[in-house]
Amino acid sequence: MSANTKPDNPNNPIDYQAYSPFKPFEPPTPPERSPLPYFFTFCVCMITWLVLSGKFDLFHISLGVVSSAIVTYTSGDMLLRARRLKGLPGNWLRFIAYVPWLLFEIFRANMHVMRLVFHPRMMDLIDPRMFRFQSRLEDETARFIFANSITLTPGTITVYVSIFGKYTVHAIDKASGQGLPGEMEDRVGAIFGE
Amino acid sequence: MQAIFLYASVFLACLMGLSLYRSVFGPTVLDRIIGVNAIGSKTTTLLILIGLIYERVDMFVDIALAYATLNFIAVLAASRYFQKKKGLFDEVEGR
Amino acid sequence: MSLLDIIATAMIALGLFFFLGGAIGILRFPDFYSRLHPAGKLDTMGQFTALSGIALYLLNDLSLGSVLTALKILLIVVFVFITSPTATHAIVDAGVRAGMTPWTKETREEGRR
Structure with missing residues (x-):
């Protein structure tokens, strides 16, 4: 066991290397200091301010600049980390291209759940179940987007995602849970080049 | 268009009554939280419809945004309150 | 009624x-x-379509104020799409941690006997 895989607490009963299927547990690396996340946070705050206030005279804009600067100073590194910005702008463009497909998928699954809701023999049709599967996604943001996409698609809810990428999903009937992990995982993986 | 918005608002209010049944007679606490969450998401839409009826959308849209935020925070806080503590690595033993 | 009004109404x-x-x-x-399946998701989709329709209706007169209001409504839609899965997950997580067993067809048939 090398030095960086050993947990700090020697009394910790969990041997990470024995349990992890594909990689040793890495302690989180300290965030790199970079001005880019701060600049990005400032821009997001400023655009939100302009949309919400709707006044474009000098006084209100300077108020917005001061408020955005304070927010950026206190919590500028929370929205994005420096390594998240490395894939710019490819990741973001691919993510925006993913959204319409997700919306169409949500609409289709909505129609399925609506049919279940209005069906007179609903109790015979539904067959709730919990099942687990191992996802191959490694990136934290990819796992987050995949879990949120599963939850947004009606018929399936992500119950739990372990730190090793094991998903626990609750499905309303057999047909809803069949497609996982299928095309959606491939598409989320394609955003991050996995 | 005003009549359409009015009828839509009345319809939404009736649907909120249906959801209210679940939040009053729900067997568990979590069922009540679901009912309250459903009422909140309908209220967000209803507020903007009311703004369209009174022709003050610019004012009511801010209220709707604040209401959506409050709804989210309320559901999050309530469901965090009604749960037992469990460690992060509990699932590791079950693999 | 213009074409935009008809689309918004639909x-x-x-x-x-x-x-x-x-x-x-x-x-x-x-x-x-x-119950979480209709509560969390059908309501999100309903909000998405209804609020998009209202935003389309507001674009009837293209002034700065109505465009800003439509942008704010879009902000609500984006906010709902981010927070709704989080709220759903918080509720289902509370249920799992409290140890509630999910309803299945087997438990229903046991209850019948």
Whole structure:
């Protein structure tokens, strides 16, 4: 066991290397200091301010600049980390291209759940179940987007995602849970080049 | 268009009554939280419809945004309150 | 009525239809895990379609104020799409940690006997 895989607490009963299927547990690396996340946070705050206030005279804009600067100073590194910005702008463009497909998928699954809701023999049709599967996604943001996409698609809810990428999903009937992990995982993986 | 918005608002209010049944007679606490969450998401839409009826959308849209935020925070806080503590690595033993 | 008005009315009606499905689903489904499916998702879709319809209606007169209001409504839609899965996950997580067993067909047949 090398030095960086050993947990700090020697009394910790969990041997990470024995349990992890594909990689040793890495302690989180300290965030790199970079001005880019701060600049990005400032821009997001400023655009939100302009949309919400709707006044474009000098006084209100300077108020917005001061408020955005304070927010950026206190919590500028929370929205994005420096390594998240490395894939710019490819990741973001691919993510925006993913959204319409997700919306169409949500609409289709909505129609399925609506049919279940209005069906007179609903109790015979539904067959709730919990099942687990191992996802191959490694990136934290990819796992987050995949879990949120599963939850947004009606018929399936992500119950739990372990730190090793094991998903626990609750499905309303057999047909809803069949497609996982299928095309959606491939598409989320394609955003991050996995 | 005003009549359409009015009828839509009345319809939404009736649907909120249906959801209210679940939040009053729900067997568990979590069922009540679901009912309250459903009422909140309908209220967000209803507020903007009311703004369209009174022709003050610019004012009511801010209220709707604040209401959506409050709804989210309320559901999050309530469901965090009604749960037992469990460690992060509990699932590791079950693999 | 202009074409934009007709599209907006159709979208609002579709949103109300989704809301109706959500409300009836909350009443009809057997346990709280399955009630989350209509509650969390059909309501999100209803909000999405209804609010998009209202934003389209506001674009009838292209002034700065109405465009800003439409942008704010879009902000609400984006906010709902981010927070709705989080709220759903918080509720289902509370249920799992409290040890509630999901309703299945087997438990239903046991209850019949």
